[in-house]
């Protein structure tokens with residue numbers, strides 16, 4: 001359930017916030033729609049922080065944009081291994097660059113008393129989130145390599161499903177924790193942008209191009225000449241109306257999107273007889289799958305042992321799929337000694353299902369080409385880092401008794417089980 005909130009609810013709240021609150025803030029307080037520069041309070045560290053941060057972030061945004069909006073182009077580019085390595089190195093260097101800049105900016109805010117005076121709690125929250133986000137990004141890139149080759153097939157379709165109001169979290173819900181956290185924090189950052197000085201990213205200073213250079217200097221006369229700006233009732237009303245129009249437009253657009261989904265859900269699209277039959281068949285298949293899934297879950301809830309196969313039916317070179325106690329796929333083989341060998345069939349890279357054929361003593365994950373040793377489960381090559389976990393088994397004889405001392409001459413009579421107590 002929380003996945004629904006994190007990967008479907010939160011994105012829409014974040015998008016609503018970044019569109020509506022940004023428009024509202026722009027209309028209601030254009031003066032505050034800025035980075036609230038502190039350059040005249042401290043320059044040196046700002047330069048060392050701001051430049052690497054912006055350059056690094058710009059490159060990262062370009063890379064992410066390619067995965068979000070042009071996944072096919074990125075996929076065709078990284079099909080060439082050299083290009084993939086180059087892109088990965090550029091991405092990682094940019095990330096380290098951005099992290100360096102961010103840490104300098106963070107330390108500057110915490111240590112310089114003049115900057116502290118103009119630092120709000122929200123500044124600290126957003127700086128913390130950004131730092132965590134960059135670290136999670138670096139972890140994603142290094143632990144689950146090579147993101148440039150797998151992310152177009154996951155991130156692109158997920159983002160597309162969000163932006164087309166057809167949310168589908170199946171692409172992301174099985175991802176490892178680090179990547180999921182990276183995605184959730186991204187939505188949190190997007191949600192908070194309009195409440196922070198980060199809104200300045202939307203103000204393009206186009207008029208600056210033709211403007212004469214200006215130097216900002218301290219003027220102590222300023223204190224004497226402090227001007228109290230009193231807004232007339234008229235201006236306030238105008239701001240209020242503009243904000244109202246901004247919010248209403250945002251809400252109306254969101255409602256159109258929601259209604260567009262809800263109406264066909266209840267009324268159903270107008271279909272021909274053939275289409276209806278096809279549609280119903282699809283739904284029946286889905287229901288059958290769901291029933292099968294629930295039956296398996298039920299079986300695992302009530303039984304201490306689950307029958308996987310008869311030992312005589314297991315093969316050395318071709319695994320038999322089964323569902324373990326955690327409702328995840330497993331693979332059962334016959335080892336060289338004639339005894340069963342059971343592995344989790346969930347790839348330790350990003351959770352794809354391992355292929356069941358053994359080739360040259362190796363098991364293959366087809367998603368991003370990781371090979372595992374059939375004897376040990378260890379990674380031979382590919383982006384996966386952890387070995388495939390073994391699943392313990394037990395044998396029962398013809399009388400349904402658990403075999404304590406294995407009799408090699410009776411192997412063909414034995415049945416292979418997994419047991420709840422043997423879960424790993």
Ligand code: HEM
Pocket residue numbers: 060063064088091092095098133134135136137138140141142144145146147148151155158159182183185186187189190
């Ligand atoms: C505030 C927004 C975000 C920031 C600041 C951010 C930052 C980063 C950084 C610094 C990296 C490491 C550098 C790299 O390899 O490109 C990274 C990698 C990655 N991020 Fe993000 N990210 C953000 C949003 C997202 C979102 C929304 C997704 C997915 C829906 C995502 C998916 C990924 C993936 C898959 C990688 C690994 C790329 C690779 O291995 O080359 N990021 N991110």
Ligand code: FES
Pocket residue numbers: 347348349350351352365366367368369370382383384
């Ligand atoms: S999921 Fe990527 S190699 Fe298996």
